[in-house]
Amino acid sequence: MKTDSLSAKAKTRIKRPPSEVFAAFADADLMSKFWFTRRDKGLKEGETVKWYVGSDDGAFAFDVLVKELRKPExxxxxxxxxxxxxxxxxxxxxxxxxxxxxxxxxxxxYAGSNDAIVERALDSTGGFNQVVVAAKALVEHGVEVNVVADHVP
Known part of the structure; x- marks a missing residue:
């Protein structure tokens, strides 16, 4: 099996205009309601921001480099x-x-062994499908479903 081209993909229809759905991911306060907690002032192309697993002061943080930001596409x-x-x-x-x-x-x-690549692609596919549904719940219905807070490894 050729694994170097594997990817994780999630797709859904959200019954709101692209500008509102884009904002759900670009705006720190909105994204924090359904996915990773953010404390930045919004995404800016070329900048590195921190995203947090949880909202506590000691929450695990990781860096995210914003490579491209083309609103609202x-x-x-x-x-x-x-x-x-x-x-x-x-x-x-x-x-x-x-x-x-x-x-x-x-x-x-993805990089690593074939098994590691397949495992990561499968795990990420599941995670991103939860994220798009949580974004849909927030943007369409105002319902907060935080998939990170409720995740069971």
């Missing part, structure tokens, strides 16, 4: 996986004919 970041290898995450916000958003998230660039 695309966000590209790079982060390190738990295995110490970097990966790239791309969000695309496509406006449908109805004016709502087709949200796609794809993580790629």
């Amino acid at each position: 695309r966000i590209v970041i790079e982060w390190m996986g738990q295995d110490g290898n970097p990966a790239r995450v791309v969000w695309t916000f496509e406006e449908s004919e109805q004016g709502d958003t087709i949200l796609t998230v794809e993580e790629s660039g």
Whole structure:
């Protein structure tokens, strides 16, 4: 099996315009309601920000490099996986004919053994599917479903 091209992908329709869905990921306060806690003042292309696993003062933090920010169509970041290898995450916000958003998230660039790459792709696919559903709940219905706080490893 050729694993160097494996990626994790999640996709859903969110019945709100792309600008609102984009803001859910670009705005620190909004994203903190459904995914990782953020304390930055918003994403800026070329900057490195910290995202937190939890909201406590001692919460584990990790660096996220913002590679591209094209409002309201695309966000590209790079982060390190738990295995110490970097990966790239791309969000695309496509406006449908109805004016709502087709949200796609794809993580790629895995390294390591074939087994490690497959494991990471499968784990990330599950995680990103939870994230897009949590974003949908927040943006469409105002319901906060924090998938990080409720995650069971």
